[in-house]
Amino acid sequence: MTIIIFRRWVSVLYPILLASILVHYCRGNSDERKVHIVYMGERPHSPSGNMSSLLAVRHISLLERVLGSASLAKESLVYSYARSFNAFAAKLSPQEVEKFSKMKRVISVIPNHKLHLHTTRSWEFMNFSPGQISAQKEGNVIIGFLDSGIWPESESFNDEGMTPPPAKWKGECHNITCNNKIIGARYYNTGGMYDPTEFKSPRDAMGHGTHTSSTAAGREVAGASFLGLAEGTATGGVPNARIAVYKVCWQNRGCSNADILAAFDDAIADGVDILSMSLGSSVPPPFFEDAMAIGAFHAMKRGVLTSASSGNSGPTPATASNLAPWMLTVAASTIDRQFVSKVVLGNGETFPGIAVNSFKLNGTTFPLVWAGDVANYSGGSGVINAKNCLPGSLNSYKTAGKIVLCHSIVGDVTGVAMANGLGAIMFNPIPSVNDFAFSYPLPATQVRSGDGDAILDYIRTTENPIATILVSETWKDVMAPYVASFSSRGPNRLSPEILKPDITVPGVDILAAWSPVASPSGSPFDTRKVKYNVISGTSMSCPHASAVAAYVKALHPDWSPAAIKSAIMTTANVMDPRKNEDHEFAYGSGHINPVAAADPGLVYDASEDDYIYFLCKQGYDNTTMELIAGRSNASCNGVALGRAWDLNYPTFGLVVEDGESISTSFTRTVTNVGPPNSTYHVSVQMPSLVNVEVHPTVLPFSAVGQSMTFTVKVSGPKIVDQPIRSGAILWGDGVHVVRSPLVVYTITPNSMAALPFKPAEKIRFGDQPGRLEHEIVETN
Ligand SMILES: *[C@@H]1O[C@H](CO)[C@@H](O)[C@H](O)[C@H]1NC(C)=O
Ligand SMILES: *[C@@H]1O[C@H](CO)[C@@H](O)[C@H](O)[C@H]1NC(C)=O
Ligand SMILES: *[C@@H]1O[C@H](CO)[C@@H](O)[C@H](O)[C@H]1NC(C)=O
Ligand SMILES: *[C@@H]1O[C@H](CO)[C@@H](O)[C@H](O)[C@H]1NC(C)=O
Ligand SMILES: *[C@@H]1O[C@H](CO)[C@@H](O)[C@H](O)[C@H]1NC(C)=O
């Protein structure tokens, strides 16, 4: 049985939603048929005939064989995926799941778990001016978004001056009007259940998909702001690229595996060039039991790079998701703009707080109370619940019209809003990082823990304590960039030698387009309607990376997904390890540098065969590989189980058993994508503990497309409890610097806190941290 726990502001909806979800999940006995995905690998090639309809027939007859009747088979089939790979979704009983799992040609049977979702100073901060390349080149690139849909009438999606979509495009628009900017829009909802606020169309009721797609590919809109805050020109990174919408996430219902896979099936066949996915699992299932890794694998085969958020579960180690090496996994870091909303007490004392606060109190002061003093005792609440301002814990007679001081670890003001409070000042009694700003449904701000104590002291020692909260101002954050505390951290739980996340990208307090029907703070108490909104999350950094991938693709249409990914990673700016104690586990290769990514000099390319070799080493067998590749020569013949050191990845990860000495050898191949005659020399930066030898040390290229191989021998003494030691291998030709971090670490109880894990049980989608953050928790 699964239940969904809603956190933060959504908690007020908890009783109602929990009831309906329990109905949804707990009906019937254990024999009840539930939606599962039966995944069978690559779509067979057909010299003649319509493979899609052929496969659909085959899916029905497979179901018929297992379920025993044609009508039952038809009734149970939910999706036939046949445009880009071979799979179907159907309602199956546990016995039927068992039968399918045993079939030789079935790779995996995946329960239909629910996933839940995970500016514009940001481009300037990356030294990038969107729209500098020819509109025609950029207009050939189509980015597909698997998200909560889009608000098509937003000014960010106007198609003024844009030509019709490229001829290769095979997509369609369902139930909204497309234009030359939004060229495709489909929606998927297997469950068939809709929140009352939802649209049965690709229209976005949540704001999230509108925000992500405009961040990547929105047009230039002057004078955009969130109710006057962060005013400026809003623009996507590739304002002339096309948007294709695949709505898979639904208000209060999350995003289902079966719908996600259906969206991949269509998007790949429709002809998207880049896929942007700001969602993920909190515990990543094995690659071929994960709809996103499966979809991204088939996308990679067709030359489509999937850019995905790494999740909002940081700073706990080993929390990163979307770990497949064929995906670009994106962490979130700060830009140099910080939203500060000050508290001014009656005695004139002023404290800076972090919040996106648009409410104008015009300097008027209001009575100030400590939440612990205004508990709703008759409602059954005591001081403990009240001081944390939990929903329902405050006495509305004592709270109405006042500013309430709350102890708040998670920054939830729902309790204050429910008790008609006028505003809230929050502080976490345990000193903690406060590196991104929330917005709230009422005037509110989050102050430092010590300042919270000082305000409480003022309340305690003053006869009629009063305060006001000021509208946010933007401050320059000179520490930027650093990885946000919420951004999920490595190491990689599935393949510890593949460093994840891959890259860090701005994802804190990003201004982008919004749905005018969606609450800007996410709270049902919020009645503001906005066209642009400021939010944070790896959901926000991912579309920035997708835009950079689209930009590289526009300039180099023939580059493979791995080449584009390598270009983005090896040109990244070096992050300061002193500001990021988790080093590469926080930021991967470093901070994205869009201009440099277009001209990397060399790339670490990889093809489907390379990933198959990698998967064989990870323990996948012949049959699985043949099915996934769709050809009988893709066997794991002669491949011994082992580490992933040889995958031609643009970073080097070395896991050493605790107490073992450091000793391994990596082989890598680089391909020249710069001038034909380029001679690269190696340099190594490594802390003294680790000895690194690269052979050869010079790579003299004489042609574009030429590849050369080198080895990296790493050795060192026995190490124990080594969280992370990092350096880098750099190839330089005097113009380009091709940088790959090299990381050595031991798996300690600390670095892999949650290992070993049970796959696919705890799934969540990372929206902005703590907002719309749902968890599915296994209760038995
Ligand atoms: C193939 O069959 C599918 C499903 O029956 C249909 O939607 C599609 O239009 C067909 N394609 C061709 C080229 O006939
Ligand atoms: C199209 O969207 C409208 C508005 O949300 C909805 O009422 C209608 O049912 C949708 N049509 C289809 C065919 O789903
Ligand atoms: C502050 O001033 C604005 C504009 O005059 C007004 O709309 C708003 O109601 C005032 N707010 C308060 C709390 O007085
Ligand atoms: C106290 O809580 C009860 C139960 O939730 C509620 O009915 C009542 O209105 C609350 N009283 C005040 C004064 O807020
Ligand atoms: C496998 O066979 C295909 C043709 O079916 C061929 O193009 C490919 O190069 C072969 N791959 C390997 C690794 O032998």
Ligand SMILES: *[C@@H]1O[C@H](CO)[C@@H](O)[C@H](O)[C@H]1NC(C)=O
């Ligand atoms: C994998 O296939 C090859 C031939 O294609 C065969 O030699 C080998 O024994 C197979 N391995 C396993 C584990 O079945």
Ligand SMILES: *[C@@H]1O[C@H](CO)[C@@H](O)[C@H](O)[C@H]1NC(C)=O
């Ligand atoms: C590259 O070098 C070769 C040999 O040194 C020379 O023949 C050739 O002209 C050079 N090509 C270019 C484009 O400079």
